Amino acid sequence: xxxxxxxxxxxxxxxxxxxxxxxxxxxxxxxxxxxxxxxxxxxxxxxxxxxxxxxxxxxxxxxxxxxxxxxxxxxxxxxxxxxxxxxxxxxxxxxxxxxxxxxxxxxxxxxxxxxx
Amino acid sequence: xxxxxxxxxxxxxxxxxxxxxxxxxxxxxxxxxxxxxxxxxxxxxxxxxxxxxxxxxxxxxxxxxxxxxxxxxxxxxxxxxxxxxxxxxxxxxxxxxxxxxxxxxxxxxxxxxxxxx
Numbered sequence: 001x002x003x004x005x006x007x008x009x010x011x012x013x014x015x016x017x018x019x020x021x022x023x024x025x026x027x028x029x030x031x032x033x034x035x036x037x038x039x040x041x042x043x044x045x046x047x048x049x050x051x052x053x054x055x056x057x058x059x060x061x062x063x064x065x066x067x068x069x070x071x072x073x074x075x076x077x078x079x080x081x082x083x084x085x086x087x088x089x090x091x092x093x094x095x096x097x098x099x100x101x102x103x104x105x106x107x108x109x110x111x112x113x114x115x116x
Numbered sequence: 117x118x119x120x121x122x123x124x125x126x127x128x129x130x131x132x133x134x135x136x137x138x139x140x141x142x143x144x145x146x147x148x149x150x151x152x153x154x155x156x157x158x159x160x161x162x163x164x165x166x167x168x169x170x171x172x173x174x175x176x177x178x179x180x181x182x183x184x185x186x187x188x189x190x191x192x193x194x195x196x197x198x199x200x201x202x203x204x205x206x207x208x209x210x211x212x213x214x215x216x217x218x219x220x221x222x223x224x225x226x227x228x229x230x231x232x233x
Contacts, residue, residue: 002162031219043207043223056218090161094219100149100168103211103219107153107161 003027004108006091012114018079021111025072025093031055032074033094033105034066038087049074050096081115088112118143120210122224129198130232136183137193137227139208149211150184150191151221156204164206167191195229203231 003026011019025032034046045058049068060066063081068074078085088110095102119142129135141150152164167175167184175182179196195202208224 002160033220035221042225043221045220045222048218048220056220058220088159092161092221096219100166103149103213104151104163104166105219105221106163109160112159 002106002108004091004093004106006089006108006111008111009109010112010114012116013081014116015081015083017081017115018077019081019113021076021078021089021091021113023074023076023091023093023108025074025091026106029093029095029106030072031094031096031105032068032072033092034074034076035090035092036087037090037110038084043090046076078113083115086113086115118145118210118212118222120208120222120224122206122208122227124227125225126228126230128230128232129195131198131200133198134194134196135198135229137195137206137208137229139191139193139224141189141191141208141210143189143210143212145212145214147213149213150182151209151211152180152182152191152193153207153209154202154204155207155226156201161207165193198231200231200233202229204229 005024030051046060048056066076091108092105148169150167165177183192205226207226209221
């Protein structure tokens, strides 16, 4: 158990709908990362937050948005869902203090999203 | 832009034997970290080992060790005394370390390792 929690574990929804994925980082971690794992594109970085502020953005679609709250949990919002959005969405966290040990990312169990 | 290449999509090894997984990367950066993660059938992403680019000594974690060749931009993972529980997808990942707190991981496509009894 990495200490990173993600809910829900599974999500099945229809095209055009909107969903919210939730992540709670390990205690003491300030950085939260979101990754998408799909069969055709592998693992892709979506976005990073550090202590409530956006730090880096990957190839995140405009239909996707995220935020990190004052208690450091994060939510990833996916809207106008398409079939191609079906994937495993991982959240990871790190302390973020600038050393290899504190920058190492620990992953949650993921949320499996299926868009029908 | 940085890229990570894992040239072996699938590998197999007999239990108790040693196997080496390959990873090469391309970067113009001098300061970075490299990681190996494993993803067993449960789909959980688990850290195996990390290496700092500024360290010449190869990292070791129990049965797992790396061969880090900075000039060749190569970062292979050696698993000794392979166990059935090592069956998983193994991902090599690169993290640029610079100013600020941008610490995104750039991933290879993975190597599927099967440990046979």
